[in-house]
Amino acid sequence: MYDRLKGFRDFYPDEMTARREVIDTVEAAAARYGFREIGTPTLEATELYTDKSGDEIVDQLYNFTDQGGREVTLTPELTPTVARMVVAKSQALSKPIKWRSTRPFWRYEQVQQGRFREFYQTNVDIFGSAEPEADAEILAFAADALTDLGLTGEDFEFRVSHRDILGGLLEAFDAEVDTEAAIRAVDKSDKIDDEEYYALLTDVGLQYHQAERFDDLLGTDDLAELVDFAGTDRVADAVSNLEAVLEAVEDFGAREFCEISLETARGLDYYTGVVFECFDSTGEVSRSVFGGGRYDDLIESFGGQPTPAVGVAPGHATLQLLCERAGVWPEEAPATDYYVLSVGDTRAVAAAVARELRELGHVVESDVSDRSFGAQMSYADSINAETVVVVGERDLENGEVTIKDMETGDQTTAPVDEFPGDLERPTYEDWE
Amino acid sequence: MYDRLKGFRDFYPDEMTARREVIDTVEAAAARYGFREIGTPTLEATELYTDKSGDEIVDQLYNFTDQGGREVTLTPELTPTVARMVVAKSQALSKPIKWRSTRPFWRYEQVQQGRFREFYQTNVDIFGSAEPEADAEILAFAADALTDLGLTGEDFEFRVSHRDILGGLLEAFDAEVDTEAAIRAVDKSDKIDDEEYYALLTDVGLQYHQAERFDDLLGTDDLAELVDFAGTDRVADAVSNLEAVLEAVEDFGAREFCEISLETARGLDYYTGVVFECFDSTGEVSRSVFGGGRYDDLIESFGGQPTPAVGVAPGHATLQLLCERAGVWPEEAPATDYYVLSVGDTRAVAAAVARELRELGHVVESDVSDRSFGAQMSYADSINAETVVVVGERDLENGEVTIKDMETGDQTTAPVDEFPGDLERPTYEDWE
Numbered sequence: 001m002y003d004r005l006k007g008f009r010d011f012y013p014d015e016m017t018a019r020r021e022v023i024d025t026v027e028a029a030a031a032r033y034g035f036r037e038i039g040t041p042t043l044e045a046t047e048l049y050t051d052k053s054g055d056e057i058v059d060q061l062y063n064f065t066d067q068g069g070r071e072v073t074l075t076p077e078l079t080p081t082v083a084r085m086v087v088a089k090s091q092a093l094s095k096p097i098k099w100r101s102t103r104p105f106w107r108y109e110q111v112q113q114g115r116f117r118e119f120y121q122t123n124v125d126i127f128g129s130a131e132p133e134a135d136a137e138i139l140a141f142a143a144d145a146l147t148d149l150g151l152t153g154e155d156f157e158f159r160v161s162h163r164d165i166l167g168g169l170l171e172a173f174d175a176e177v178d179t180e181a182a183i184r185a186v187d188k189s190d191k192i193d194d195e196e197y198y199a200l201l202t203d204v205g206l207q208y209h210q211a212e213r214f215d216d217l218l219g220t221d222d223l224a225e226l227v228d229f230a231g232t233d234r235v236a237d238a239v240s241n242l243e244a245v246l247e248a249v250e251d252f253g254a255r256e257f258c259e260i261s262l263e264t265a266r267g268l269d270y271y272t273g274v275v276f277e278c279f280d281s282t283g284e285v286s287r288s289v290f291g292g293g294r295y296d297d298l299i300e301s302f303g304g305q306p307t308p309a310v311g312v313a314p315g316h317a318t319l320q321l322l323c324e325r326a327g328v329w330p331e332e333a334p335a336t337d338y339y340v341l342s343v344g345d346t347r348a349v350a351a352a353v354a355r356e357l358r359e360l361g362h363v364v365e366s367d368v369s370d371r372s373f374g375a376q377m378s379y380a381d382s383i384n385a386e387t388v389v390v391v392g393e394r395d396l397e398n399g400e401v402t403i404k405d406m407e408t409g410d411q412t413t414a415p416v417d418e419f420p421g422d423l424e425r426p427t428y429e430d431w432e
Numbered sequence: 433m434y435d436r437l438k439g440f441r442d443f444y445p446d447e448m449t450a451r452r453e454v455i456d457t458v459e460a461a462a463a464r465y466g467f468r469e470i471g472t473p474t475l476e477a478t479e480l481y482t483d484k485s486g487d488e489i490v491d492q493l494y495n496f497t498d499q500g501g502r503e504v505t506l507t508p509e510l511t512p513t514v515a516r517m518v519v520a521k522s523q524a525l526s527k528p529i530k531w532r533s534t535r536p537f538w539r540y541e542q543v544q545q546g547r548f549r550e551f552y553q554t555n556v557d558i559f560g561s562a563e564p565e566a567d568a569e570i571l572a573f574a575a576d577a578l579t580d581l582g583l584t585g586e587d588f589e590f591r592v593s594h595r596d597i598l599g600g601l602l603e604a605f606d607a608e609v610d611t612e613a614a615i616r617a618v619d620k621s622d623k624i625d626d627e628e629y630y631a632l633l634t635d636v637g638l639q640y641h642q643a644e645r646f647d648d649l650l651g652t653d654d655l656a657e658l659v660d661f662a663g664t665d666r667v668a669d670a671v672s673n674l675e676a677v678l679e680a681v682e683d684f685g686a687r688e689f690c691e692i693s694l695e696t697a698r699g700l701d702y703y704t705g706v707v708f709e710c711f712d713s714t715g716e717v718s719r720s721v722f723g724g725g726r727y728d729d730l731i732e733s734f735g736g737q738p739t740p741a742v743g744v745a746p747g748h749a750t751l752q753l754l755c756e757r758a759g760v761w762p763e764e765a766p767a768t769d770y771y772v773l774s775v776g777d778t779r780a781v782a783a784a785v786a787r788e789l790r791e792l793g794h795v796v797e798s799d800v801s802d803r804s805f806g807a808q809m810s811y812a813d814s815i816n817a818e819t820v821v822v823v824g825e826r827d828l829e830n831g832e833v834t835i836k837d838m839e840t841g842d843q844t845t846a847p848v849d850e851f852p853g854d855l856e857r858p859t860y861e862d863w864e
Contacts, residue, residue, distance in 0.1 A: 001735040002480050002516045004473055005504060010517050011471030013531065020469055032790040034797035034815065036766050037452055039443030041436055041550055042474065042506070042536060043494075048434050062475075064496030067540045072437060074474070074506075084434045085442050094814040096801055099445065104474060108499045118473055126800060133779075133800040144790070251783040303433040334468050347565075351683040358464040358576070365466035368558060368565040369528055382526040383466065 007109075007117025018330040019316065022149060022323065023102050026122045026314055029145040033137060035100035035124050040081045046071040048080045052270070052301060060107040074106040078123040078313065079270070079298065086127050087304035095128030102316075114287070114317045121290075125311030130296065132241065135274045136248030138292055138312050142278065143254035145314065150328035153281075156289065158254075159261035160246070160276040163293070164238035165226060166265060169217055170206075172230040177205035180269050186218070187265040218262040238273075245274050264291075272296045274310070285321045290314040337362035337387065337425070339380035343373050344393035349416065353389055353401065356420055381406065387427055389419070403428050439541075439549025450762040451748065454581060454755065455534050458554045458746055461577040465569060467532035467556050472513045478503040480512045484702070484733060492539040506538040510555040510745065511702070511730065518559050519736035527560030534748075546719070546749045553722075557743030562728065564673065567706045568680030570724055570744050574710065575686035577746065582760035585713075588721065590686075591693035592678070592708040595725070596670035597658060598697060601649055602638075604662040609637035618650070618697040650694040670705075677706050696723075704728045706742070717753045722746040769794035769819065769857070771812035775805050776825035781848065785821055785833065788852055813838065819859055821851070835860050 004010055011019060031037075046063045062074035075081055082099060102122040111117060124141055126134045139158060146156055166186060170177045185200035192200075194215070201211035217226060223239045230236075242260070249255045258276070266275040275293030280286075292312025299307035323329040338357050342350035350366055357364045365383060367376055373390075380388050390402035390411075401419055404411040405428035414431040423430060436442055443451060463469075478495045494506035507513060514531060534554040543549060556573055558566045571590060578588055598618060602609045617632035624632075626647070633643035649658060655671045662668075674692070681687045690708070698707040707725030712718075724744025731739035755761040770789050774782035782798055789796045797815060799808055805822075812820050822834035822843075833851055836843040837860035846863040855862060 001519055002477060002512075004516070005475055005477060005498075005502065006500075008473035008475060009471070010473065010513075010520070012517070012521065012525075013468030013470055016469045016471050019471065032793070032795055034768060034795055036445030037448045038445055039441070039448050039451065041440035041442065042538070043437055043440060043550070045434060045437060062496075062498060064494075066437075066494060068438075070437065080434075081442075084436070085444070087433055088442070089444065093444075094811060098797075106474070118475070129801040131800060131802045133802070137800050248779070251780045253783070253787050336466060347680070348683045351685065355685050361464070363464055363466055365530075368563060368569050369561040370563045370565070379526060 007111045014332040018332045021330040026145045030100040035098045043072045046073045062106045076107045083302040097127040100124045114321045120316040121313045123313045127309045130308035132244035132248045135245040140252035140254040143257045155326045158258045159264040161264040162238045162242045168235035173210045183265045270295045289318045336383045336385040338364045339385035339388045340366040341376045341390045346391045350391040439543040446764040450764045453762040458577045462532040467530045475504045478505040494538045508539045515734040529559040532556045546753045552748040553745045555745045559741045562740035564676035564680045567677040572684035572686040575689045587758045590690045591696040593696040594670045594674045600667035605642045615697045702727045721750045768815045768817040770796045771817035771820045772798040773808045773822045778823045782823040
């Protein structure tokens with residue numbers, strides 16, 4: 001007997017039914033905003049990651065040399081791939097470019113609850129707009145996706161921050177600070193205690209009292225205080241931009257889900273403007289459910305024209321944890337509209353009935369195992385068939401079939417040539 | 433600028449729109465037969481292939497050693513994975529097990545028209561039934577999938593054969609024949625000339641006159657002749673089974689697409705009963721579009737209980753060639769129901785209109801780039817918006833919006849508080 005690999009999952013039909021419903025809901029929300037589906041490769045040249053991505057991702061790559069001697073990698077995230085695709089067809093694509101896709105990615109990391117080595121994300125991005133409306137549309141889509149899943153403002157919150165506020169504040173201290181390292185420290189701040197946090201900040205260049213002050217500043221509700229403290233255009237502009245994004249989010253109907261939270265920093269180095277993370281409001285799911293933000297410099301760094309960009313990538317493993325916590329994870333069971341049961345020499349008629357029901361778009365199973373009445377009825381029950389149509393020899397002599405409601409057990413007969421007839425979804429009630 | 437890898441493809445939105453329509457059509461056909469979706473890993477332990485698969489596949493593996501020292505492989509086909517999954521939950525799964533999935537696979541082979549190193553298939557399988565109805569249901573699903581795509585009996589044919597007829601005939605010759613190698617030769621027969629074919633057959637154990645006779649036998653329309661020639665139960669049973677499958681296919685409505693073609697052998701060694709391949713009836717697509725068949729021994733060889741199985745795996749690259757040849761490949765263009773155009777200080781109202789239209793399920797874009805009227809109208813045209821709703825300052829003073837039909841260019845005004853109102857899909861015609 002063979003085993004699957006650690007960190008990889010088999011999804012059997014029951015679980016897949018629920019997963020598919022969630023993925024389709026998220027995809028449909030993106031589609032309604034005009035995010036167009038793209039299809040992307042599983043393998044990329046390794047240099048696509050080693051040249052640009054953070055060290056953490058590079059250490060976790062599934063990379064190898066292919067039979068043609070190429071250094072290749074199982075894509076650990078989508079952003080470098082879409083950057084490559086935008087650059088390759090930059091002239092031909094009308095802006096804004098609005099793309100979506102759902103697919104697996106791979107990172108060799110420690111497996112834990114909600115974290116796998118093969119994990120699925122829906123990536124949703126806008127390229128070619130630096131306006132606050134683009135950031136706001138990403139947040140509005142994310143809110144729609146979650147509310148379409150049945151989640152409410154009691155269940156989740158978007159913690160919104162801005163990279164240039166963080167960077168601008170750090171710059172305002174009289175110190176030589178490694179800004180990217182400091183932002184990574186901020187990103188970790190809610191997972192560690194204050195002393196450890198201040199130690200990280202002093203490691204990257206702040207003095208201890210500056211670290212305390214920085215921490216205080218990030219906790220404020222009053223953005224004007226930050227502008228005053230820094231006294232720079234950079235912080236003033238970043239605060240204006242964050243406020244403009246939140247005003248647009250208000251117009252787009254998603255302001256109620258957002259709160260300013262400057263401690264939210266996102267780990268990846270390539271973010272440049274507004275960043276945000278979705279959290280479980282109850283805290284029961286303790287880690288970030290997903291995040292996103294603006295990354296205006298990335299396309300240029302991949303050799304393209306300067307192209308502002310903003311995106312979000314709901315991850316389906318953590319999203320499942322949130323849905324389960326909130327009690328909105330879909331039922332894990334197959335749905336079947338009809339089972340057409342054939343006993344005796346009635347296969348041709350049963351097949352014709354099944355065929356007509358399928359042409360109406362229904363999910364219809366019939367016997368492929370030459371089984372008894374009882375075995376077929378039991379199987380029909382196991383697949384949650386709503387209605388069983390029994391095509392038996394005796395009934396057929398009278399030109400009839402038997403229709404059984406599997407919920408109530410009620411049954412009746414109907415003329416075989418009137419079933420399904422003109423009915424879109426014939427049931428027991430139509431002939432009782 | 434970075435390049436994608438050879439044999440891997442980027443699908444931009446126009447092409448992806450068409451691909452998605454085709455994949456959804458094939459998936460929907462399978463779903464209506466009660467094939468349940470499963471999700472499967474991209475990587476498997478390499479031994480899953482080296483233990484069982486044909487040499488050709490093993491030579492083409494994308495395999496490597498992961499960071500934990502495991503020998504792993506990018507799945508070159510689905511069958512070993514589903515066999516592993518069936519074995520792992522054999523007791524819990526009610527039979528017949530009917531599964532489907534659409535996903536990419538990877539083989540390092542020569543790239544040519546309709547053949548890529550990353551290629552997509554929809555796998556559809558039944559486990560747990562040895563009855564002819566199971567084979568027939570697989571053929572009936574495949575026929576439904578193709579006719580749902582707009583293909584007809586003029587466009588495609590299923591060439592149906594039986595492994596035991598081939599094996600039984602070979603056994604009936606007074607010769608020591610390597611049956612699997614001989615069947616691989618049969619599989620190649622339509623790509624090579626007779627002399628080369630006979631040379632292959634003599635290489636694997638037949639004498640030259642036996643090879644000629646074997647070739648003659650495979651060309652017959654008269655299955656009884658084969659039973660007479662062999663004089664064995666094996667061939668008689670195989671002929672009976674093939675006939676029973678075709679009778680069930682007749683009941684299931686797909687007989688018109690099938691013809692007996694004993695030269696059709698399928699390359700893979702694990703097939704055991706009925707096998708078939710789909711071909712372009714016009715021959716313009718010269719290679720097999722896809723194939724399938726019965727593989728009753730595989731589950732047991734993976735350590736499970738003996739479990740009969742039959743399946744088919746339409747490949748989307750060759751299916752695209754067939755659809756394009758037949759003129760039924762979907763239009764490669766995005767579809768957009770509405771563009772809500774905002775000029776002046778009208779964002780809040782425009783956003784509310786867009787939101788209401790999205791709540792009705794429509795695909796709606798609006799400005800995220802702070803652009804002029806003309807630039808927005810041009811963008812709306814580029815995304816094929818059917819209707820543009822102009823939310824302008826002057827109109828709004830009169831409590832109106834302008835509705836423009838992008839097909840005809842006609843436009844009219846509607847009260848903003850009646851748009852969309854109770855209408856499911858408001859258009860220019862509603863207020864003209």
